[in-house]
Amino acid sequence: MTGYPGFGVLLAKLCDRRQLDIGTLARRTGVSEPEIQDVLDGVVPTPSLLRQLGPALGLHAEDIFVFAGVTVPDDLAPLDTEARRWVPYVVKHAVGLPPEKRSELRHLVRSLPQHEFMHSPPFPQIYDPPAGPPGALLVRMLRYRNLDWMGTARTFLLLTGRYWSASTYGMVGAGRKELSRDLVVDFGTVLGIPAGDLAALTSITLPEEPHTTEPTAADMADLIWDLRRLTADQVRHVVEAAASMRTT
Incomplete structure (x- = not known):
């Protein structure tokens, strides 16, 4: 590889x-x-x-x-690693909301107060290789969206309709599984980065670059990014808010 x-x-x-x-x-x-x-x-x-x-x-x-x-500076890392368990649940409830409700949810997320770092160091980097195979770049970017392997698998399924096991992402990050075209496109959807950019960075040839990202997926990528600055309790509150929006 x-x-x-x-x-x-x-x-x-x-x-x-x-x-x-x-x-x-x-x-x-x-x-x-x-x-x-x-x-x-x-x-x-x-x-x-x-x-x-x-x-x-x-x-x-x-x-x-x-x-x-x-190494990514501490001030650029997700605030609370414990919050990562709740991120896929936010996506689960938010992905089916109409545009106005998605906008309302993002406004809520952005309005929540900013707290101090929850851990010291705030974000463990011991398992982050400083550099590696192309897949390592993509998996490491997911970590800085506060997604672990299991959260990644769940989020990819919700946003792309394709399920890859949690261990698959670990193998991609370690270079034990080749990046496929489908994986590159799916990473682009979840990361909120054009698949063509990721294809260029990883030297993967796409037969045809996907058109503009579907609005719901783009909103979810932005929402995942906004959740990085929140504590676990705050993200759990967002889960509850998103769930209630589905019933109103």
Whole structure:
């Protein structure tokens, strides 16, 4: 299986996908063109630059840290690892809601107060390989959406209609199972990242790039992201709210 090609290679692929030249990317990030060129040539980027590259590329900064194969800073990690058990239940109740109810639920999530980190360190990274096979990038991005393997399996089923066992995601992350085209597309749906981006990053050829993500799936990807900042008790409250919306 193909190994980690280096962040410079992945960054070049993303820039190519977005038709961004070095000058444009430098302006968007507020750094010099030589600094961008150095990264493209293999120099390890600074944490500050990685944070800036996220919005410059239309991606979350957390994902850029994952692409770079470095430790994600604590302040960018999910707040409470205990909350992950409830995330699939939010999706279960929210996925069937009409658009106005989904919007109401996201407003509720965003209105909940922000608490301090629940753990020290707030998010265990001991099992996160700094870099690895293509599948490791995708699985690690799921971890930073506060989804473990079982939660991933449940969420993928709810949003894509396809079920892969929890252990499958572990094997993908460890490089013991090849990424399939279907898996890449499904990862794109749950991560809220265009499948074409993931295909480019993992060197998987898609016969045809999927069209615009279905609105419900896009809303669910955004909701999963918003849940990262909440405690387990808060996410459980969101589960109850979503369930009640289904009956009203």
